[in-house]
Amino acid sequence: MIELQGLEKRYGETYAVENLDLVFPDGQLTALLGPSGCGKTTTLRMINRLIEPTGGRVLLQGQDTRELRPEELRRGIGYVIQQIGLFPHLNVAQNVATVPDLLGRDRRDTARRVDELLALVGLDPETFREKKPAELSGGQAQRVGVARALAADPPVLVMDEPFGALDPLARDALQDAFRDIQQRLKKTVVMVTHDIDEALRLGDRVALMNAGRLEQVGTPDDLIHRPASEFVRQFLGEDATLRQLAGRPVAAFMTPGPVPSGLPTVDAALNARSALSIMLRDGTDTLGVTREGQPVGTVAWSALREHESRSA
């Protein structure tokens, strides 16, 4: 169990995190959710002491983490970040084995464990063991990052927007894979995300932060049906409309016609929420739509927005 007691991080006059009391129970995934700048990353990095608090404390299995050496602490906590930093000159197996090698574990045990972990994250060991990071897609690299974080078998895993840089399809696939992994391994996981869907899909519990403070912690059901504040209600409410978009294909919002050259394109069967994410990512308000690779029309931001306001 990880316990935050009155945890605080102040930069000059501003509080990045203020008087935070929060418990992360063993074997559960707690999603640390909230808008950009609300203090999620700061909180996470105070847990593994990449950032020192200006007040309060962090207890790991009842022990104040200040009593542990930072290196020791970080070895016991697997860490996954958005753009996983794989060592470019090492192959996949060597990257996954970094921490066990550092700890002087038996080479043959480690090799076996690396293969198990690659299979666990959905990468065929035969195919991927020898590949270099440059030969991997973003989703594959992120899978290797998850395998590496699990390699020393830490009881605790902290993840900061671990799937945030992936395209929607790769993200969905890795979220599914991770949910299966967590069901088997039952780690104590703290996962930072600003993505409500991701928090509700993966979290046993969700802790919603706002401006450095905790608004509510509970099960996804608690937050949706028993919001503790207006902020919680609104934050999750915005998602209700996005959720409806998630249930409908791009084709439902499409204007048939030619696709202007240079537009990013999506398949007509892609869900409309993912299309919205791609627009945000690529900074475009129109996408081309294809069916079996053939251009069939365009979908505009305004068409998706109209749907949102109608259903709100």
Ligand code: ADP
């Ligand atoms: P989140 O991860 O929720 O997006 P962060 O924890 O990164 O938010 O940041 C919380 C707040 O603290 C933000 O307002 C940010 O600008 C501020 N902050 C973070 N790091 C620093 C720093 N090193 N110096 C000053 N302010 C910071």
Ligand code: MG
């Ligand atoms: Mg952050």
